[in-house]
Amino acid sequence: xxxxxxxxxxxxxxxxxxxxxxxxxxxxxxxxxxxxxxxxxxxxxxxxxxxxxxxxxxxxxxxxxxxxxxxxxxxxxxxxxxxxxxxxxxxxxxxxxxxxxxxxxxxxxxxxxxxxxxxxxxxxxxxxxxxxxxxxxxxxxxxxxxxxxxxxxxxxxxxxxxxxxxxxxxxxxxxxxxxxxxxxxxxxxxxxxxxxxxxxxxxxxxxxxxxxxxxxxxxxxxxxxxxxxxxxxxxxxxxxxxxxxxxxxxxxxxxxxxxxxxxxxxxxxxxxxxxxxxxxxxxx
Numbered sequence: 487x488x489x490x491x492x493x494x495x496x497x498x499x500x501x502x503x504x505x506x507x508x509x510x511x512x513x514x515x516x517x518x519x520x521x522x523x524x525x526x527x528x529x530x531x532x533x534x535x536x537x538x539x540x541x542x543x544x545x546x547x548x549x550x551x552x553x554x555x556x557x558x559x560x561x562x563x564x565x566x567x568x569x570x571x572x573x574x575x576x577x578x579x580x581x582x583x584x585x586x587x588x589x590x591x592x593x594x595x596x597x598x599x600x601x602x603x604x605x606x607x608x609x610x611x612x613x614x615x616x617x618x619x620x621x622x623x624x625x626x627x628x629x630x631x632x633x634x635x636x637x638x639x640x641x642x643x644x645x646x647x648x649x650x651x652x653x654x655x656x657x658x659x660x661x662x663x664x665x666x667x668x669x670x671x672x673x674x675x676x677x678x679x680x681x682x683x684x685x686x687x688x689x690x691x692x693x694x695x696x697x698x699x700x701x702x703x704x705x706x707x708x709x710x711x712x713x714x715x716x717x718x719x720x721x722x723x724x725x726x727x728x729x730x731x732x733x734x735x736x737x738x739x740x741x742x743x744x745x746x747x748x749x750x751x752x753x754x755x756x757x758x759x760x761x762x763x764x765x766x767x768x769x770x
Contacts, residue, residue, distance in 0.1 A: 519658050519680045522705055523620040532579065532616055535740035540584035544591055545602070552637035554630065560638060561587045561604040563594045570645045571672075571764050573597065574638065575604040576652030576659045578738060579623040581612040585740050593651070596757045600764065605638055607631050607659065623655055635663050639670065647767045649693075649760050651675035654735055657698075657706075664693055673763030675756050678706045678734055681714035688717055694724035696759045698752045702733040728755050 522528040545563035552558045561582060565571070573593060577586040582604060590604040607626065613619035642648060649672040652660035657679015664674040665682065669692055677698040682688045695718070699711055711727065718725040730748040735741050737749040 519655055520624045520626060523624040525705075528705055529616045529620050532619065532735055533742040534615055535580055535583070535585065535738070538584050538588070538740060540587050540591075543587060545587065545604075548641075550637045550641040552633040554633040556630075556633070558634040558637040559606045559610065560641075561590060561606075563590060563602040563604075565594075565599045565601045567599050569599055569601065570643075570647055571600045571767070572642050572646050572648045573600055573602045573760065574635075574648055574650045574660075574663055575602060576607065576650065576656030576663065577604070578652075578654040578656055578735065579613070579619045581608040581619075581622060582606040583612050585738065593757075593760075596753075597760055597764070601642070603638060603642065605634060607634055607656075609634075626655075631659065632662075632666065635659075635666055639667060644670070646670060647672045647764070649673040649675070649763055651677075651756065651760070652679060653677040653737060654679060661691075661695065664695075665691055668692065672767055673760060675759060677737055677752070678703055680706060681710065681717075683713070683717070685717055685721060688723070689721050691721075691723055693763065694726065694759075696756065697725060697727045698737070698756070699727055699729040700732045700734055700736050701729055702731065705734060726759065728752060 545561050547559055548562045549557045549559050575586065575590045575593065586604055590602045594600060594602045608622050611622050613622055648667050648670055650660040650663040654677065657676040660674055660676050660679060661682055664671040665687060668690070671693045673693050674695045675698070676695060678700050697711070697714070715725060715727070730736065730745065730752065732745040732748045733743050736743060736745040737752060738744060
């Protein structure tokens with residue numbers, strides 16, 4: 487019986503290793519993160535958001551054409567004075583809710599004269615429960631999401647200089663968005679998002695990355711971060727990391743485990759980073 491037990495244990499360990507590799511390996515950007523939705527612990531780590539309605543919104547929902555023949559939508563905040571500086575804001579697994587719109591407004595207020603576009607990667611679906619959020623994220627189609635981002639890039643125009651920021655699901659897509667932007671990219675902020683594992687793709691990145699890391703995160707964990715740091719170093723890409731003794735989704739104010747102190751500090755670094763990238767582009 488002992489040899490059989492050892493064999494079974496070996497198979498379990500191998501399967502676990504393969505699964506952990508798939509989370510940050512060759513799977514597509516959506517599939518790699520969506521695989522977490524099958525983990526009940528991951529779902530339960532996202533407390534259901536407190537109801538929130540944005541009072542007197544300063545922006546407006548807009549629609550734009552996508553290459554797949556459909557339209558995309560986003561919450562747009564135009565700068566007070568004309569500028570080619572933009573920030574793409576990408577939502578968590580809940581979708582483009584009023585919390586994200588509020589974050590977009592706060593970011594514009596802190597950055598000054600920039601345009602902000604909070605993208606809707608769920609085509610209008612907004613989750614209010616863990617189960618619906620898991621459903622929307624697991625059903626998210628990578629081809630469709632890339633079409634939405636491409637449509638947003640076309641909407642802002644080829645002269646636009648675009649920084650990206652996102653949380654959780656959106657953190658991974660912040661990096662993917664910056665990769666898609668090519669030379670139009672301005673800087674990338676990832677809050678506990680899944681990094682790109684394909685070094686050939688990552689080699690095309692033209693901007694610095696700020697990674698906000700939660701030390702208690704069981705999924706975007708220390709091993710994921712270490713691998714990302716090593717890839718970026720090999721490729722001679724700029725990566726700054728700010729770590730917090732907090733859990734996944736700590737920066738979501740609707741989350742009961744919201745860490746106000748860590749969020750405020752991370753936001754301070756985020757604003758400073760984005761200002762630096764925007765100012766650098768203006769000088770050039």
